Amino acid sequence: MRPAGGASRRATFMLALVGVAIAGALGYMALVDPRPPVTFRERVDAVASTLKCPVCENLSVADSPSEPARRMRATVASKLREGKSPQEIRAHFVSDFGESVLLSPKPEGVNLVVWAVPVVLAVGGCVAVLLVVRRWVRAGTREGPSPVGRETDGDEAVAGRTSLLQRTKR
C-alpha cells in the first residue's frame, strides 16, 4: 500500500481493530463459554430433524405435523431414554424405512458425489475468481487505463451531479 495520510492510517487501524474484535467474539462463542445443557426435548428434536417424514414432500420428522411423524418422534424419544445414541436410532430407522429416511444422504459410496460437489464448486469458484481477476488486472495494467465510457467516473454521485447540471443548463 502506498504511503497515506493520517485519515487512512486511522482507517487501517479501525479495520485491524474490527478484525480482532470479530475474531475474538466468534472465538469466544465457539470456545470459551460452553453451551447451556441441552434439554431432553432438544435432543429429540436434534435427531428428529435429520429424519424424513415418510408421508411428506420434504419435511423432517421434527417439522411435520402428520401422524406418522408424531409416532416416529415418540420412537426417537423412547430410544433416547433407553440410552441409544443418535447414530443407533438413525440406523434403526434406516433398517425400517430404507436409506431415504435420512434427510442428508450418508457420505459413502455414490453419495460422496453430492457432498463433494459443493466443496469443489466453492473452492474451485474462489480459485477461479482469483485467477481471472489477476489475469484481467494484468491485461488492464499492460494496456493502461481503459477508455472512458459513457460516464466519466462511473461514480453515480458524480454522474448524477453532471446530469443535474445538464438539466439546469437546459
Next chain:
Amino acid sequence: VAELGRFSLAVALALAVYGLLAAIVGARRRRPLLVDSARTAAYSLFAAVIAANAAMLVAILTDDFEVGYVAQNSSRATPTFFKVLSLWSADEGSLLLWNLILSGFVAAVAWRWRRQRPGILPWAMATMYGVSIFYLVLVLGPTTPFATLAEVPADGRGPLPLLQNHPLMAAHPPFLYLGYIGFTVPFAFAIGALISKNLSDQWVTLTRRWALAAWWFLTIGLLLGALWSYGVLGWGGYWAWDPVENGALLPWLMATAFIHTAMLQERRGMLKVWNASLVVGAFALVTFGSFLTRGSILSSVHAFARSAVGPMYLGFLVVVLVGGFGLIATSELRSRGRLDSALSREAFFVGNNLALVALTLIVLVGTIFPLFVEAVSDRQVTVGGPYFRQTTAPLMLLLLFLMGLGPVLPWRRGRAERVGRRVALPAGAGAATVVVLALAGVRNVAAAAAFGLAAFVIAANAGELVRSLRAFARAAGRTAHAVLPSAVARNRRFYGGLSAHLGLAVLAVGVTWSSSFAQQTQVSIRQGEKADFAGFTLEYEGLERVREPHRTVLVTDLRVTRDDRDAGRATPSLNLYPNASEPIGTPSIKIGWFKDLYTTVVRVQDGGRRATFRFFLNPGVTWLWVGGGVLVLAGLVAAWPRRGPVQRGAVQAAQGPELVEVA
C-alpha cells in the same frame, strides 16, 4: 365449450407455426412485410390462447362436468373465487395459464417494438414462437385439458383441499409464472443475436428491463410461496427446500447473477459469452422448474416415463441447452477481460457471479441427485433441508460480504485509502454486532456471523445512499430531503440496487433469526387446562364447529396470557373437506415485530373436550417479510419503464445502425 377450447388451442398452434416460419423466411429473404406479419401474428396468438383459457373458465363456472378437468378439480359447492383458481390448480390447467402468459409476453414484445424494429427482432420473435409451439403442443397432445368424459358425473371432486384453503393461492402461481416465463424474452433476444450474428451488446440493452421485470415477478412469486407455506401449511416454517421450491429458486439465482453482469457488458463490453450463457442457463432452469411443477415427477424416475410429458420436456431441455450453448460456442462472440484494478466494482461482480452460479449448481445437484442415484443403482436417497442448509450457508455468507463491499467500491479503480475510509464504519457496525451478540450469550457462530454481515451490508449500502444524496444536494444547492425524488428518478438502477441490498440484508436477518432460534412444543390438553410455552400461557377454552358449503371447520379457541396479562386469542383450526381423508389444519399466528406465536391444532378428541396442539415461537419472521417487501419495492424502482427526456439516450443507444426501418 370443450370443442371451442380445443379449437382455440389448435388455432393458436397454427398461428405460432406461421409466426415462426414467417419470421425466419422474412429475416432471411429480407421481406419486411413478412416479418411484420410475423410480429402482428403475436396479437392473434394471444387472443386465441385467451379464448382457450376463457373456454376453460366458462366450463368451470358453469359446472360443466363433461370436461374431465372440471370434474376433477371443481365442484358445485366450491366457492366462485376458488372455482376461478381451479383454472391453474392442476397440471393441465396450469399449462393453459403458462401458455396464456407466454403468448402475453410474445404480444408484449410485438407491441413494445411496433415502431422501432431492432435487427434481431425477427429472430427473437422466431425463438419465442418456437417456445410457444412447444408449450402449445404440450396442451394439445400429452396433456389434454379439454378431454371430455363419456359419462358425465353429477358433481365434481373439487380442488385439492390444500389449494382451496387460502386466497394466497390466487396470487402465488401467476406471479411465479410471470417470473418464469419473463426470462423467455432475454433468452429469445440472446438467441436472436447469436443466430443473426449480431455481436453487439444490443440484446442486453434491449432486454435488461425485461430481465429485471422477470426477476421482480419471480421474487414476488418466491415470497408469496414462502408466505403461503408459513400461513397455510402449518408446519411452522416457510421454506422446506423441496424440489418445487428449489426449481423456483434456481432461475432466480441465475437472474440475480445476470442483472449484475449485464451492467458490465453495457458499461465495459465485458463478459459477453458469460452473459449469453447465464441467460441460456436461466431459461433452461425455467424449463426445468416448469417440469418440476408438473406433478410429482421428482418423487421417482419411474413416474417420469409414465406420461409423454416427461420425455417431451427432456427433449426440449436438450434442444435449449445444446442449441443455446452450441450457438454460443460456435459464434464469434468474444470479449477481452480487462480490469483496471482488483479493488473495483467490476472485480466484485465477477466474484458475486461465481458465488451465485456455484450456489445454483449446488442446489441443482442436490435437487436431482435422488433421481441420479435411483437411475444408477436401486438405492433411494433423500437430499433435504439439512444438506442444503449446510452446503449453501457458507456461500450465502460470502454473498452477504460481497453485497456490503461491492457497492462501496467505485467502478474501474478504487484507491485503498478511500475504500478503507468508506468501509471502516460498516465494518465497525458488523464487528459491534458480533461482539454484542457474544456478550449477550449467543453461542451460534454461523448465526452471529450472518447477523454481523447483515449489519455490515445495511451500514454500507445505507451509507452509500446517504453519501450520494448529499452529493446531489450539494450540486443542486438544496437539502438532501428535497432532492430525493429527482435523484432517485434519475438514478433508478443505482438507488434500486442499494435498496435491494438493504432488503436482502433484512431478509437474511429474518431467515437467520427464525431458523436458528425457533422453539416448538406439542401438548395435548383438556378444555379449561393451561399449557406453558416460551413465556406464554395458553388455555384451551373450547371448540366451535363452522359449517361452510364446501367444508366444515373446527375452530379451537385458546386464551393467551403473558406474565398474567391478556395477550389475545389464538384460534387454530382444522378443515374437513369431503374429498380429503385427513383434516387440513390452518395455523393461527400472532405476529409480532420480534417473535410470532404460531399455533396449530393437530387433533381433536372426545368431541372437542380434548385437543392436541403444536406451538411454535418463531423469532424474526416479520423481518423476512419486511426485507422481502423492501426488495420488491427496490426492484420496482429499478425496473419501472422510463418515460420522458431521460429515455432519449437509452433509445439512441438501442437503435444504432442495425435498426430496420419499415415503411
